[in-house]
Amino acid sequence: xxxxxxxxxxxIPIGTNGGPQVVQASxxxxxxxxxxxxxxxxxxxxxxxxxxxxxxxxxxxxxSIVISFITASLPAGTYTEWLTVTAAGAIDSPLNIPxxxxxxxxxxxxxxxxxxxxxxxxxxxPQSPINIAVGTTTGGSWLSFSAPxxxxxxxxxxxxxxxxQPGQIPGRYAGAATTSGSSNLSDNRTIAVSMTVTTSPIVxxxxxxxxxxxxxxxxxxxxxxxLSNIGMGTLTLTGASASSSSGNxxxxxxxxxxxxxxxxxxxxLAPGAYSGTVTIASNAANNAAVSIPVDFAVATAGxxxxxxxxxxNIADYSAIPVAQGDIIAIFGDQFADxxxxxxxxGGPPLAxxxxxxxxxxxxxxxxxxxxxxxxxxxxxxxxxxxxxxxxIQVVSNGTAGNVRSVSVAAVSSQIQIWxxxxxxxxxxxxxxSDGSLSLPTTAGYGGFPSRPSRPGETVTVYCTGLGQTxxxxxxGQAASSTxxxxxPNTTVTIGxxxxxxxxxxxxxxxxxxxxxxNVTLPVSIAANSAATLIVSVNGVASNMxxxxxxx
Numbered sequence: 001x002x003x004x005x006x007x008x009x010x011x012i013p014i015g016t017n018g019g020p021q022v023v024q025a026s027x028x029x030x031x032x033x034x035x036x037x038x039x040x041x042x043x044x045x046x047x048x049x050x051x052x053x054x055x056x057x058x059x060x061x062x063x064s065i066v067i068s069f070i071t072a073s074l075p076a077g078t079y080t081e082w083l084t085v086t087a088a089g090a091i092d093s094p095l096n097i098p099x100x101x102x103x104x105x106x107x108x109x110x111x112x113x114x115x116x117x118x119x120x121x122x123x124x125x126p127q128s129p130i131n132i133a134v135g136t137t138t139g140g141s142w143l144s145f146s147a148p149x150x151x152x153x154x155x156x157x158x159x160x161x162x163x164x165q166p167g168q169i170p171g172r173y174a175g176a177a178t179t180s181g182s183s184n185l186s187d188n189r190t191i192a193v194s195m196t197v198t199t200s201p202i203v204x205x206x207x208x209x210x211x212x213x214x215x216x217x218x219x220x221x222x223x224x225x226x227l228s229n230i231g232m233g234t235l236t237l238t239g240a241s242a243s244s245s246s247g248n249x250x251x252x253x254x255x256x257x258x259x260x261x262x263x264x265x266x267x268x269l270a271p272g273a274y275s276g277t278v279t280i281a282s283n284a285a286n287n288a289a290v291s292i293p294v295d296f297a298v299a300t301a302g303x304x305x306x307x308x309x310x311x312x313n314i315a316d317y318s319a320i321p322v323a324q325g326d327i328i329a330i331f332g333d334q335f336a337d338x339x340x341x342x343x344x345x346g347g348p349p350l351a352x353x354x355x356x357x358x359x360x361x362x363x364x365x366x367x368x369x370x371x372x373x374x375x376x377x378x379x380x381x382x383x384x385x386x387x388x389x390x391x392i393q394v395v396s397n398g399t400a401g402n403v404r405s406v407s408v409a410a411v412s413s414q415i416q417i418w419x420x421x422x423x424x425x426x427x428x429x430x431x432x433s434d435g436s437l438s439l440p441t442t443a444g445y446g447g448f449p450s451r452p453s454r455p456g457e458t459v460t461v462y463c464t465g466l467g468q469t470x471x472x473x474x475x476g477q478a479a480s481s482t483x484x485x486x487x488p489n490t491t492v493t494i495g496x497x498x499x500x501x502x503x504x505x506x507x508x509x510x511x512x513x514x515x516x517x518n519v520t521l522p523v524s525i526a527a528n529s530a531a532t533l534i535v536s537v538n539g540v541a542s543n544m545x546x547x548x549x550x551x
Contacts, residue, residue, distance in 0.1 A: 001026055001092070002085060003056045007067065008100035011155030013127055013184075014076055018069030018101060024062035025085060026054050033087050035063055040273035040295050041081040043070045044099060069101065076105040080209045082273075082295065091391060091403045096308050100208075104155070106130075106179055109192040112162045113202045113286040115232050116170065121146070123157030124191070127184040132158065132177055134193075139173030140165050142195055162195040172196045196285060202231030203258075203284035205292055210278075213307070214266035215299040219338040219373070222263040224255055225292065231285065239281035242294075250276035250294055258282075264296040271300045299333070304357075304394040304401030306332040311392055311406045314377060315414035315464045316543055321407035322380050323465035325473060326414075327369070327513040330359065330376040334401070335394050341372040348478035348512050350379065360393045367476030367512070379513045381475045382468055386410040411467040413535050413542035428533050428545025429462045440529040440548035452548035456523040458503065459547070461492070466515040466537050469506055479507035479514075489538045492519045494547060495531040505537075527551040 002025045012018040027033040037046045045068045054062040067083065083097040104125030112120045129152045132145040146159040160177050177191040206228055214221045229235035240252035240260045251263045262278055274296040281287060299305065310331035312319045322328050335357055336342070342355035350367035352358060358365045359378045369377040376394065384390045389405040416429035422445050430438035430453065437450040438459055444450045453459050469485035479485050490505035502519040517535055525531075530546040 001028060002065075002095055002097060003054075005095075006098050006100075007083070008098075008102075009078070010069070010101045011104045011125055012069065012071050012101055013154075014074075014103050014105040015072055017072050020069075021067040023065040023067065023083070023085075023097060024052070024054055024056070025065060025087075026057070026060050026062045027090075033063065033090060035065070036086045037065055038084045038086075038273070039081065040084070040297065041079070041275070043074055043079075044068075044081050044083065045070065046083055067099065071101060071103060074103045076103050076107060078102045078208060079293075082211070082297070084297070091405050092308075093402055094308070102155075106182075106187045106189060107191060108189065110160055110177075110194070111286075111289065112193070112195045113231070114162060114164050114195060114197055115202070116168065116197055116199065117164050117166065118197075119161065119163035120195075121159045121161045123159055124179075125155065125157055126179065126182050126187040127154055128152070128182045128187070130158065130179045130187055131181040132160075132179050134160075134175065134177045136173065136175035139168060139171075139175075139195070142168070142173060143175040143177065143193055145177060160191065160193060162193070164195070164197045168197055170197045170199055198285040199232045200285040201229045201233050201235040201283060202286055203235055203280070203282055203290050204228040204230050205290060207292075209293045209295055210262055211295050211297070212262070212264045213297045213299065213333060214264060215301045215333055216266055216269060216271055217301050218266050218334070220263050220265045220267075221296075222261050224259055224261050226259045227280070227282075227290075229258065229284070233283075235282060235284060237280055237282045240278055241281075242276055242278050244274065244276040246274055249274060249296065250278070252278040252280075262292070262294060264294070266296070266298045269296075269298045271298050273297055301334070303399050304332065304334045304396045306330055306392060306394060306402055306404045308404075311404060313412065313414050313465060316417045318414075318543065321409040321412050323409050323412035323467050324380060324384055324386060325382045325467060325475060325513055326380045326412060326465045328378055328380055328406075330378065330392065330394070331374060332394070332401075333374055335376055335396055336371055336373050338373050341370070343370050344368070348476065348510075350476040350512055352476070356397045358395045360391075360395060362390050363393075369512075379475045380408070382473060383475075384408045409540075411537045411540045412465040413537050413540055414463060414465045415533065415535055415542050415545040416462045416464065417543070417545055425530060426544065426546050427530075428547055430533070430545075430547050431460045431462075433457050433459065438547055452527075452529070452550035453521060454550050455521055455525045458518055458520045461517040461519065461533065461535060462508070463515045463517060463535055463542065464513060465542075466490070466505065466535075473507060476512060478510050478512055481509035484509070487515065487537055490517060491536045492517060493532075493534045493536070494519075494521065494525065494549075495528060497522055497525060499536075505535075521549065525549055
């Protein structure tokens, strides 16, 4: 393990190199830990130093990784890059440590975009306490500032604030903020401030940097990114272009509406770290100000690799402890041939090898639902010891990949959530008594009708991770349709209903690893298009989903 697992955000004055940071790596197993470290940017470097006492656990000995920041030439802005730590034969190798720095400056200008009656703010980072005076030349008193609420320290920002005034018509308004009193003379300046009031969309990127990974000679890797609209109207992307640090490995295009695809091609690249930028064209008022940095890590071809954080439950793809008998998804690379995918040719029992690919849990092949180049769906064995970590490893065509660990629990209740492609919102997979889907719309999905559930109706909630049953279940085997396999001590909460006792909670007959909870809605339950729904087993609450309830 490494500590800390993230670095930053660090604040570095513009034109300077940041001070060193130290990460400690410890060995929780046997043998000798032989570390290697690489970085994804030229302004970031790291070296392995000698052994020292671990800060987290003084009884252990750690190896120190000293990180250096060559940031003097970086322009103002926030940057996120990665430190990759590998140790041959170690569990959970490689580890990617995100490193975030802000090159701090009092800027020469700030441009804001707001809706009518909207507001926005931007931080500024002087190197010592300052005074600020604000004024506007058009539009009235829409400009202000906020000083830190705590004693000044570098990296604690002041804020320049704008707020559209009542009745202020769309347009561009000008003002200025003058800073003074800093011991660093470059902090004392006049900041030109503009505020554009608009009824058009205002685009916002959901992440600071897109991180992609592939392997030399492998297939293209694509990630879809949906941009947010914090303005008015409907955001529409009209184009996207990409630039690359090396070659033309990066491309981008519009998928639909506000979603773009970013594709990296590793075929002509040597193993290493590469970067690029995606620029969008849209109908947003601030279109010219938006771009998305991309980092691309290219690995050596050869062995399957499970991604860091790549073991999740199938219900909502969250990386939480998985339950005995849970259905899990494993994400990574080189699990199978690039364009191949495999599923079980018939019904249960599930195979433990598909397309010459196995998933080992604590060294034993687990039942498989699906295998492709970058994803495996499998069932966690019921015999995996709870309250411990299990090892996960992919073996493809006889070649064993890296080993990751995952925490195992007796119960990790998870309601299955409909994907956003079905309906917007966190709606649970619930079926009404007539077989229709419980959704706030009557549009249906996948050939099935849908409608809100009715008070007094018995509905079926589909889940994973409810744990071992009575009688006991066996991984990979279909649940009995003659002797029901129960999960005791189950309760359901819907809105403010209090704990409801289901008519049945257990494995869905003839299915593998899928649970269902049949519960009757109270006759007096209030109508709600998005009532909260939680399933608990032995007091362990599930994730929260929504259920639509009609009047």
